[in-house]
Amino acid sequence: MTKLSLTEENYLKAIYFIGGTSQLVNTNAIAERLNTKAATVTDMLRKLKQKDLIEYQPYKGTRLKSEGKIKAIAILRKHRLWETFLVEKLAFGWEEVHEIAEQLEHIQSTELTERLSAFLGFPEFDPHGDPIPSKEGIFPKRDNITLDRVKPDSAVMVQGVKDSSTEFLNYIAKLGIQLGDQIAVKSVEEFDRSLLVEHKNQQYRLSALAAANLYIKEL
Amino acid sequence: MTKLSLTEENYLKAIYFIGGTSQLVNTNAIAERLNTKAATVTDMLRKLKQKDLIEYQPYKGTRLKSEGKIKAIAILRKHRLWETFLVEKLAFGWEEVHEIAEQLEHIQSTELTERLSAFLGFPEFDPHGDPIPSKEGIFPKRDNITLDRVKPDSAVMVQGVKDSSTEFLNYIAKLGIQLGDQIAVKSVEEFDRSLLVEHKNQQYRLSALAAANLYIKEL
DNA sequence: ATAAAAATTTAGGCAAATCTAAAAATGATT
DNA sequence: AATCATTTTTAGATTTGCCTAAATTTTTAT
Numbered sequence: 001m002t003k004l005s006l007t008e009e010n011y012l013k014a015i016y017f018i019g020g021t022s023q024l025v026n027t028n029a030i031a032e033r034l035n036t037k038a039a040t041v042t043d044m045l046r047k048l049k050q051k052d053l054i055e056y057q058p059y060k061g062t063r064l065k066s067e068g069k070i071k072a073i074a075i076l077r078k079h080r081l082w083e084t085f086l087v088e089k090l091a092f093g094w095e096e097v098h099e100i101a102e103q104l105e106h107i108q109s110t111e112l113t114e115r116l117s118a119f120l121g122f123p124e125f126d127p128h129g130d131p132i133p134s135k136e137g138i139f140p141k142r143d144n145i146t147l148d149r150v151k152p153d154s155a156v157m158v159q160g161v162k163d164s165s166t167e168f169l170n171y172i173a174k175l176g177i178q179l180g181d182q183i184a185v186k187s188v189e190e191f192d193r194s195l196l197v198e199h200k201n202q203q204y205r206l207s208a209l210a211a212a213n214l215y216i217k218e219l
Numbered sequence: 220m221t222k223l224s225l226t227e228e229n230y231l232k233a234i235y236f237i238g239g240t241s242q243l244v245n246t247n248a249i250a251e252r253l254n255t256k257a258a259t260v261t262d263m264l265r266k267l268k269q270k271d272l273i274e275y276q277p278y279k280g281t282r283l284k285s286e287g288k289i290k291a292i293a294i295l296r297k298h299r300l301w302e303t304f305l306v307e308k309l310a311f312g313w314e315e316v317h318e319i320a321e322q323l324e325h326i327q328s329t330e331l332t333e334r335l336s337a338f339l340g341f342p343e344f345d346p347h348g349d350p351i352p353s354k355e356g357i358f359p360k361r362d363n364i365t366l367d368r369v370k371p372d373s374a375v376m377v378q379g380v381k382d383s384s385t386e387f388l389n390y391i392a393k394l395g396i397q398l399g400d401q402i403a404v405k406s407v408e409e410f411d412r413s414l415l416v417e418h419k420n421q422q423y424r425l426s427a428l429a430a431a432n433l434y435i436k437e438l
Numbered sequence: 439a440t441a442a443a444a445a446t447t448t449a450g451g452c453a454a455a456t457c458t459a460a461a462a463a464t465g466a467t468t
Numbered sequence: 469a470a471t472c473a474t475t476t477t478t479a480g481a482t483t484t485g486c487c488t489a490a491a492t493t494t495t496t497a498t
Contacts, residue, residue, distance in 0.1 A: 090334040115309040
């Protein structure tokens with residue numbers, strides 16, 4: 001129930017993204033993700049432990065405790081709701097929204113979060129296709145098939161991206177791939193498992209890596 | 220162009236609210252508004268002066284310089300746009316929104332601000348009836364205020380009608396409303412934004428639609 | 439198994455924003 | 469014009485989040 005500082009929230013979020021809700025997370029991994037130094041992370045881990053938000057044994061790593069998980073998931077919920085708002089209501093491109101959502105996710109008001117969710121029609125997935133946890137912290141189910149799992153000659157619809165780095169988003173933006181698009185897989189190259197696909201009446205080749213980062217639904 | 224800290228922004232805003240764009244503002248007045256101590260304010264004033272955002276002579280008070288004015292007005296613009304969003308899109312009551320808007324006003328993204336404004340239909344007044352400065356920092360003229368933009372407990376004079384259909388003119392004639400009449404707004408109903416007004420020693424209720432079509436001047 | 443490498447923590451400091459208490463400047467009053 | 473009250477600033481600390489450099493622990497490799 002204690003109100004966390006913006007920095008504390010970002011640490012919880014980082015631990016959550018690296019290790020999820022159960023895996024041990026290294027100090028250096030956190031430092032790298034937050035562009036800070038290991039020594040700084042150690043300081044903060046001691047503080048978060050004292051607030052009972054994380055488990056932490058010096059030299060052994062850290063993981064979220066239940067209070068920490070709740071906080072981290074609540075921030076994620078806000079982040080994805082705001083991204084949905086930015087894309088669906090303000091017509092931002094889905095590559096542009098992350099930075100702004102990073103700020104908006106720290107706004108403190110559960111009332112606001114819930115009204116925003118209602119305004120957006122209680123969305124379960126954000127514009128990247130990532131699941132939006134409910135206010136109780138439950139994630140909606142989804143078929144997690146990626147494009148690289150698909151047999152040749154199948155038609156699929158793009159449901160989301162796994163890798164939401166700017167690089168990847170830019171890449172697929174360049175190809176013109178958007179949520180809801182249909183893609184037909186023509187063939188798969190034995191050698192490097194790259195795919196020959198047909199998309200918007202064009203044929204081109206997608207690397208295995210790119211395909212592995214596109215969530216799809218088979219049609 | 221320099222990015223200001225949240226605290227610096229709040230100081231500029233406070234100076235703006237107390238002294239507007241030209242009046243000298245006392246250290247104590249700022250301390251009171253920000254619930255802080257005079258000594259703290261002195262420190263910050265020295266810092267803001269160094270950044271050339273304010274004029275400041277020890278013991279003499281402070282006032283905004285042009286850069287400071289621009290920043291303060293930009294924050295005000297964001298605050299009022301967000302309030303409009305919260306009330307009009309998320310159906311908050313207009314008493315509840317201030318605290319949330321205080322947080323949202325610090326989100327850094329001009330792109331976001333401008334798209335929000337567009338999404339709201341380029342509003343010129345917020346739900347309290349306060350003017351929303353343009354992105355160039357220009358305040359809209361108050362001439363075109365309609366009765367629905369007015370705060371409760373304000374007295375106004377009828378200056379004209381927006382809708383000049385026979386139906387509307389007949390309606391206000393039936394109520395006995397004429398140009399130059401004084402109307403006092405007693406309260407605004409949350410539910411449908413209808414107004415309880417006092418006019419010619421009578422109290423009655425006006426719909427939000429009727430109020431939106433009456434141009435008024437605040438007294 | 440032991441030394442080298444890597445990861446992590448400790449120690450000591452710095453900047454921002456805050457505070458209290460004391461000193462200084464201003465202004466108001468006789 | 470001298471004093472007293474008020475306002476403001478200065479001085480010295482504190483907290484938070486961050487840093488570098490040195491010390492320590494863990495892991496890896498000979």
